[in-house]
Amino acid sequence: MERRRSFPDVLAGVVFILIGGAFVAGSLGYELGTPLRMGPGAFPLLVGAVVAALGLAIVVKGLVAGEVIAFGPIPWRAVGVIVLALVFFGFTVRGLGFVPASLVTALLTTVASKRVRPLMAVAVAAGLTLAATLIFVVGLQLRLPLWGPWLGF
Amino acid sequence: MELLDNLALGLSTALLVQNVLYCFVGVLLGTAVGVLPGIGPTATVAMLLPITFSFEPVTALIMLAGIYYGAQYGGSTTAILINLPGESSAAVTALDGHEMARQGRAGAALATAAVGSFIAGTVATVVLAVAAPPLARVALQFGPAEYFSLVLLGLIVSIALARGSALKALAMIFLGVLLGTVGQDIYTGTPRFTFGQRELYGGIDFVSVAVGMFGVAEILRNLENEQTRTAIVSKVKNLWPTREDRRRIVGPILRGTGLGAALGVLPGGGHVLASFTSYAVEKRVSKRPEEFGHGAIEGVAGPESANNAAAQTSFIPLLTLGLPAHPVMALMIGAFIVHGITPGPNVITEEPALFWGLIASMWIGNVLLVLLNLPLIGLWVRMLRIPYQVLFPMIILFAAIGTYSLGFNAYDVYAIVFFGLLGYVLIKCGCEPAPLLLGFVLGPLLEENLRRALIIERGDATVFLTRPISAVLLALAAAALVVAVLPAIRKRREVVFAEED
Numbered sequence: 304m305e306r307r308r309s310f311p312d313v314l315a316g317v318v319f320i321l322i323g324g325a326f327v328a329g330s331l332g333y334e335l336g337t338p339l340r341m342g343p344g345a346f347p348l349l350v351g352a353v354v355a356a357l358g359l360a361i362v363v364k365g366l367v368a369g370e371v372i373a374f375g376p377i378p379w380r381a382v383g384v385i386v387l388a389l390v391f392f393g394f395t396v397r398g399l400g401f402v403p404a405s406l407v408t409a410l411l412t413t414v415a416s417k418r419v420r421p422l423m424a425v426a427v428a429a430g431l432t433l434a435a436t437l438i439f440v441v442g443l444q445l446r447l448p449l450w451g452p453w454l455g456f
Numbered sequence: 457m458e459l460l461d462n463l464a465l466g467l468s469t470a471l472l473v474q475n476v477l478y479c480f481v482g483v484l485l486g487t488a489v490g491v492l493p494g495i496g497p498t499a500t501v502a503m504l505l506p507i508t509f510s511f512e513p514v515t516a517l518i519m520l521a522g523i524y525y526g527a528q529y530g531g532s533t534t535a536i537l538i539n540l541p542g543e544s545s546a547a548v549t550a551l552d553g554h555e556m557a558r559q560g561r562a563g564a565a566l567a568t569a570a571v572g573s574f575i576a577g578t579v580a581t582v583v584l585a586v587a588a589p590p591l592a593r594v595a596l597q598f599g600p601a602e603y604f605s606l607v608l609l610g611l612i613v614s615i616a617l618a619r620g621s622a623l624k625a626l627a628m629i630f631l632g633v634l635l636g637t638v639g640q641d642i643y644t645g646t647p648r649f650t651f652g653q654r655e656l657y658g659g660i661d662f663v664s665v666a667v668g669m670f671g672v673a674e675i676l677r678n679l680e681n682e683q684t685r686t687a688i689v690s691k692v693k694n695l696w697p698t699r700e701d702r703r704r705i706v707g708p709i710l711r712g713t714g715l716g717a718a719l720g721v722l723p724g725g726g727h728v729l730a731s732f733t734s735y736a737v738e739k740r741v742s743k744r745p746e747e748f749g750h751g752a753i754e755g756v757a758g759p760e761s762a763n764n765a766a767a768q769t770s771f772i773p774l775l776t777l778g779l780p781a782h783p784v785m786a787l788m789i790g791a792f793i794v795h796g797i798t799p800g801p802n803v804i805t806e807e808p809a810l811f812w813g814l815i816a817s818m819w820i821g822n823v824l825l826v827l828l829n830l831p832l833i834g835l836w837v838r839m840l841r842i843p844y845q846v847l848f849p850m851i852i853l854f855a856a857i858g859t860y861s862l863g864f865n866a867y868d869v870y871a872i873v874f875f876g877l878l879g880y881v882l883i884k885c886g887c888e889p890a891p892l893l894l895g896f897v898l899g900p901l902l903e904e905n906l907r908r909a910l911i912i913e914r915g916d917a918t919v920f921l922t923r924p925i926s927a928v929l930l931a932l933a934a935a936a937l938v939v940a941v942l943p944a945i946r947k948r949r950e951v952v953f954a955e956e957d
Contacts, residue, residue, distance in 0.1 A: 315885035319627045326634050329649050339915030343641035343648055346903045350634045357627035370621055372886045381679040386873050392856040393869030408856055412849040419845050427846050431853050443507055445861050
C-alpha cells in the first residue's frame with residue numbers, strides 16, 4: 304500500500320486522545336479501589352486509557368496509511384449561528400418564556416442558510432413559533448410560561 | 457396453543473383505540489421522516505421521546521416502534537422517485553428502483569416495494585413472536601458475568617457491521633462508554649466528571665447525545681453544500697405490477713424476507729447489511745444478471761423485503777436481552793426505563809400485555825403503511841417540495857424544545873450543542889455516530905455487571921473465562937474483532953458497502 308497522510312485520520316485520533324486523556328486524568332482524582340471492590344475511578348481510567356490508545360493508533364495509521372476522505376468546507380456561519388441559537392434557547396426559555404425564546408431561536412437558525420431572504424426568515428420563524436406553541440404548549444400541555452418573568456408579566 | 461393465546465392478548469392490546477391511533481401517528485411520522493432527506497428516525501425518536509413520557513408505556517412504545525419501521529418504508533419512496541434514499545438501507549433500492557421510474561414504471565416499483573415490505577413485515581413479526589420467548593428463557597439464566605460478556609459481544613459485533621474503518625468504530629464505541637460514566641457512580645454515589653454542577657449528577661441524557669449526533673451534526677453536514685433540490689418527480693401511474701412482474705417478484709420477496717429476518721438480529725445496522733446482501737444474492741441467482749442496475753424489478757423486491765424484515769427482527773435482542781441493535785432501539789430502552797420497566801428477559805413474563813401488544817402492533821402498523829403509501833403516494837411526493845430552509849430551523853427548534861422538556865434542564869440543551877459539534881467533527885473525519893450511541897447506552901450496563909461479577913466472585917477476574925456461557929460469548933467477541941480488522945474481510949465489506957457511497 305502506498306504511504307499517504309490523512310488529515311481527517313490524524314484529527315480524529317487527536318480528538319480521541321484528548322478526550323480519553325482528560326478522562327484518565329480526571330479519574331485519577333477518584334478512588335480506584337481494588338479488583339474486589341472497584342472504586343468510582345477504576346472503570347473510567349481503564350476505558351479512558353483504551354480510548355487514548357485507540358486514538359494513538361488512528362494517528363499512527365493516519366500518518367502511514369490513512370483513509371482518503373474529503374474533509375470538505377466548514378460552514379462557519381451555520382456552525383456559529385446554530386450554536387448561538389441553541390445556547391440562547393437554553394439560557395432564556397425560563398426567563399423570557401416559550402414564545403420569545405422560540406421566536407429568536409428560529410429566527411437565528413434560519414439565518415444559518417446563505418440562501419435565505421429576510422422576509423422569508425421572518426415568515427418561517429413566525430410560522431414555526433406558532434406551530435411549536437400549538438403542538439407543545441396547547442397540544443402536549445408542556446408546563447412552560449408563554450411569556451416569562453423577565454418581560455415583566 | 458400458547459402462541460395463539462399470546463397473540464390474541466397482543467391483538468386485544470394493540471387494537472385498543474388509542475393504541476391504533478398512536479400506531480398510525482407513528483407510522484405516519486416515520487414515513488414522513490423516511491421520505492424527507494436530512495432527518496432520520498433516530499433524531500425523530502429522540503425528539504419525540506419526552507412527549508411520550510405522559511403516555512401509557514405500551515402506547516409510547518407502539519408509537520416509537522412505528523416511527524422506526526415506518527421510516528424504512530418511506531425511505532424507499534424517495535429512493536425510487538428521485539434517486540435520493542431517505543434512509544441508508546434504501547440506498548440499494550435506488551439502483552434499480554429509480555431506473556424503473558425513469559422507464560416510466562415508478563408505479564410498479566412503488567407497489568413492489570410496498571407489497572414486499574408488507575409480506576416481509578408480516579413474516580418477520582411471526583418470527584419475532586416465535587423466537588423471543590425461548591430466547592428470553594435462556595437469558596434468565598444469565599448472571600452478571602454473562603451479561604458483561606454479552607454486552608461486550610454486542611458492541612464488538614456492531615463494529616463489524618459499521619461502514620468505514622473498524623479502528624475508528626472501535627474508538628467511537630469506547631468513547632461512548634466513557635461518556636456514559638459521567639454522573640454519580642452507581643455503587644458509591646461519588647459524582648464523576650460533573651465539574652461540581654448538580655445538573656450533571658444524573659449523567660448526560662442519551663436523548664441529548666442522539667439529537668446532537670444525529671440531528672444537529674447532520675444539519676451542519678447538509679449546510680456545507682447548499683443546493684436547491686432539483687426534484688424532477690416523475691408522474692406515478694399504473695400502480696399495479698403486471699402479471700410478468702408479479703411472477704418475478706415472488707422469489708426475491710421470500711429470499712429477502714428470510715435474509716432480513718436472520719440479519720436483523722445482528723447489532724449495529726443489520727437492516728442495511730440485509731438489503732445489500734439481498735441485492736447481491738438476487739443478482740447472483742438471476743437468469744438475467746445484466747438487467748440489474750437497469751431497472752430489474754427483482755432488485756427492488758428483494759432488498760425492500762429484506763430491510764423491512766430486518767427492521768422487525770431487530771426488536772428481538774431488545775425485547776429478550778435488553779440489548780439495542782440500532783440507535784433507535786437504544787432510545788427505546790430509555791422509553792422502557794422512564795416507564796419503570798427494565799428491558800430484558802423479564803418483560804415477557806412481567807408485562808405480557810406490553811410485550812405481545814407491541815409485537816401485534818407491528819403487524820397492524822404494516823397494514824397501515826400499505827394503506828398510507830399506495831393510495832397517498834401523491835401526498836408524499838408533494839412533501840419533497842418543502843425547502844430545506846424551512847425544514848432545518850424546524851428540526852433545530854423542536855430539538856431544543858424536546859430536549860429542554862426532558863427535565864426542564866438547560867444543560868440538556870447545552871449538551872446537544874456539545875454533541876452536535878463533536879459529532880460533526882468526528883463524522884467529517886470518517887467516524888460513524890451510531891457506535892458511539894450504542895456504547896453510551898450500554899456502557900453503564902458494562903460497568904455495573906463487571907463490578908457486580910467481581911464482587912460476587914471476590915475479585916477473581918477469571919470468572920469471565922471459567923463460566924462456560926460467558927467464555928463462549930467472549931470467544932465470539934474476539935472472533936468478531938478479528939473478522940472486523942482482517943484485511944481480506946475488510947475488502948469484502950468495502951465491496952458490499954461501496955455502492956452506497
